[in-house]
Amino acid sequence: MLEACVFATIFCGFFGIILKKNLVMKIISMDVMSTGAIAYYVLIASRNGLFTPIVGNVKNGAYADPVPQAVILTAIVIGFSIQALMLVGVMKLARDNPTLESHEIEKNNMP
Amino acid sequence: MSTITIIWIALPFFLGFIIYLLPKLDKYLSLCVAFATVGYALQLFVEPSLTLKLLDNFGVILTVDQLSGYFILTNGLVTAAVILYCWQSHKTAFFYTQLIILHGSVNAAFVCADLISLYVALEVSGIAAFLLIAYPRTDRSIWVGLRYLFVSNVAMLFYLVGAVLVYQADHSFSFAGLGVAPPEALALIFLGLLTKGGIFVSGLWLPLTHSESETPVSAMMSGIVVKAGVYPLVRCALMVAEVDPIVRIFGVGTALLGVFYAVFEKDTKRMLAFHTVSQLGFILAAPVVGGFYALTHGLVKAALFLIAGSLPSRSFKELQHQAIALPIWIALVIASFSISGFPLLSGFGAKVLTAKNLLPWQAIAMNVAALGTAISFAKFIFLPRGGKADVRYGFWAAIILLIGGLFLANIAYYEVYTVENIIKPLATIGIGWLAYLLIFQHIVIKLPRVLEQFEHLIGVMSLILILLFWKGFAWLGI
Numbered sequence: 001m002l003e004a005c006v007f008a009t010i011f012c013g014f015f016g017i018i019l020k021k022n023l024v025m026k027i028i029s030m031d032v033m034s035t036g037a038i039a040y041y042v043l044i045a046s047r048n049g050l051f052t053p054i055v056g057n058v059k060n061g062a063y064a065d066p067v068p069q070a071v072i073l074t075a076i077v078i079g080f081s082i083q084a085l086m087l088v089g090v091m092k093l094a095r096d097n098p099t100l101e102s103h104e105i106e107k108n109n110m111p
Numbered sequence: 112m113s114t115i116t117i118i119w120i121a122l123p124f125f126l127g128f129i130i131y132l133l134p135k136l137d138k139y140l141s142l143c144v145a146f147a148t149v150g151y152a153l154q155l156f157v158e159p160s161l162t163l164k165l166l167d168n169f170g171v172i173l174t175v176d177q178l179s180g181y182f183i184l185t186n187g188l189v190t191a192a193v194i195l196y197c198w199q200s201h202k203t204a205f206f207y208t209q210l211i212i213l214h215g216s217v218n219a220a221f222v223c224a225d226l227i228s229l230y231v232a233l234e235v236s237g238i239a240a241f242l243l244i245a246y247p248r249t250d251r252s253i254w255v256g257l258r259y260l261f262v263s264n265v266a267m268l269f270y271l272v273g274a275v276l277v278y279q280a281d282h283s284f285s286f287a288g289l290g291v292a293p294p295e296a297l298a299l300i301f302l303g304l305l306t307k308g309g310i311f312v313s314g315l316w317l318p319l320t321h322s323e324s325e326t327p328v329s330a331m332m333s334g335i336v337v338k339a340g341v342y343p344l345v346r347c348a349l350m351v352a353e354v355d356p357i358v359r360i361f362g363v364g365t366a367l368l369g370v371f372y373a374v375f376e377k378d379t380k381r382m383l384a385f386h387t388v389s390q391l392g393f394i395l396a397a398p399v400v401g402g403f404y405a406l407t408h409g410l411v412k413a414a415l416f417l418i419a420g421s422l423p424s425r426s427f428k429e430l431q432h433q434a435i436a437l438p439i440w441i442a443l444v445i446a447s448f449s450i451s452g453f454p455l456l457s458g459f460g461a462k463v464l465t466a467k468n469l470l471p472w473q474a475i476a477m478n479v480a481a482l483g484t485a486i487s488f489a490k491f492i493f494l495p496r497g498g499k500a501d502v503r504y505g506f507w508a509a510i511i512l513l514i515g516g517l518f519l520a521n522i523a524y525y526e527v528y529t530v531e532n533i534i535k536p537l538a539t540i541g542i543g544w545l546a547y548l549l550i551f552q553h554i555v556i557k558l559p560r561v562l563e564q565f566e567h568l569i570g571v572m573s574l575i576l577i578l579l580f581w582k583g584f585a586w587l588g589i
Binding site: 010017018023026033034074086092102109 | 227230231234235237238241242245248250251253254255256257260261264265268271272275278279284319560564565566569570573
């Protein structure tokens with residue numbers, strides 16, 4: 001069930017990128033898609049249990065796998081920085097194309 | 112050896128930021144990094160291969176051997192040439208910083224053997240390439256860069272989902288885990304790498320991006336940045352026998368598609384960019400010798416882009432009425448000869464080696480692609496000459512480095528010089544020239560660019576995903 005929700009998020013984001021006309025909306029859709037990917041990592045990490053694997057008094061808990069969670073941190077940071085970079089680019093483009101419709105920008109800039 | 116490897120990986124990033132602190136030393140420091148890479152790559156050819164496991168069995172795995180040696184050597188030489196080319200131009204320290212960070216991230220992609228460090232390296236190279244493309248800050252360059260970042264980031268998100276599926280099956284992120292992974296994981300990972308490397312239909316973002324960026328940036332992009340996406344495919348094909356046929360099929364498809372567009376293209380830089388697509392196909396068609404082909408192609412394509420940037424016009428039609436300077440023409444012809452596989456240049460050795468390692472069903476298609484290469488480069492060879500040009504000597508330093516590299520790399524495979532090996536490429540070139548002079552010079556066909564629109568690029572990804580999953584892997588029964 002949870003897995004289906006995660007995939008639905010990814011596909012919502014993906015179709016948003018294709019179908020939305022506005023560039024800012026496209027970027028937000030991309031963020032939705034990356035949220036889906038991150039959620040999938042967390043889901044897979046918690047297959048065997050939900051406990052955080054930290055040294056403590058609790059013994060033999062059903063621990064969550066720390067590796068995917070640690071790995072996805074990198075992807076979160078990268079996704080965030082790419083999004084910031086893209087929004088700066090869009091800001092620059094907005095000066096000459098105030099509507100930010102990707103079709104218009106593409107038509108003006110295709111050789 | 113392992114210490115040197117780690118220092119060498121960290122060096123570009125360290126010096127890249129130092130450049131920003133000491134902007135006066137920018138060119139010298141960046142040139143140092145490029146030559147350090149060349150030195151390291153040359154050392155790899157004498158040392159045995161090395162596998163480094165940082166942290167534990169799920170940690171970062173680095174593999175350095177001859178295959179990565181070829182790719183790293185390409186990276187070093189192309190970067191050095193681009194820096195020499197920019198020597199007298201007024202590029203700021205920011206440009207050199209980005210150039211060196213791009214260089215470092217591509218280096219990192221060439222040594223890693225696990226999915227997550229590959230992801231990080233590819234994303235860093237994507238960001239650095241975006242900054243280089245958008246550096247002139249015109250509307251067009253920002254749009255082209257934004258498009259590139261969008262396509263590559265969406266592809267890498269699919270790749271991430273594939274990577275976690277591999278982890279679920281194998282409990283590690285290493286490439287070797289692909290052998291036990293479910294087919295959907297392979298399909299997702301391949302989609303990411305194919306798009307990032309500019310292969311087959313999902314690589315059609317490449318022509319516009321490479322042709323609309325500045326000359327040194329296009330040389331960098333076409334010479335090495337796409338190879339960061341191709342290298343993992345080659346490595347996977349060598350490590351996991353099941354994916355080898357898929358890689359070969361995509362190689363053949365790419366070679367034909369790229370050359371088909373290149374033959375009909377009337378714009379120099381777009382023609383070169385389409386040609387990059389086709390040459391990437393040659394690298395994938397025979398993964399065993401892909402490294403040497405990548406070296407040859409990186410050197411020659413960087414040289415061609417640098418030369419095309421100093422021609423008086425970008426349209427072939429105008430160039431046919433406008434004489435170009437003789438020295439530039441000679442450089443152009445040497446590079447064109449190498450890429451069509453003329454003996455005495457390393458393009459010949461690479462073509463023969465690739466032909467030797469093809470499977471029987473690939474041979475006809477690859478010969479057609481080689482013929483198309485000869486036809487499309489006849490456009491350059493039959494240009495009128497005798498005009499004047501004033502180019503800076505940095506340009507010549509770069510060209511001499513690249514073309515000298517082509518001659519030197521040729522010596523490495525002197526055993527391919529047999530009579531029958533020599534006759535075949537010469538015949539191909541001859542037929543190609545005849546076909547050009549008789550047919551292709553006169554026809555004007557404008558191929559539609561529908562597939563290169565932004566939405567279609569993203570949409571094609573889903574089609575490729577379905578194709579990979581439903582046809583390819585199900586059919587192979589992995």
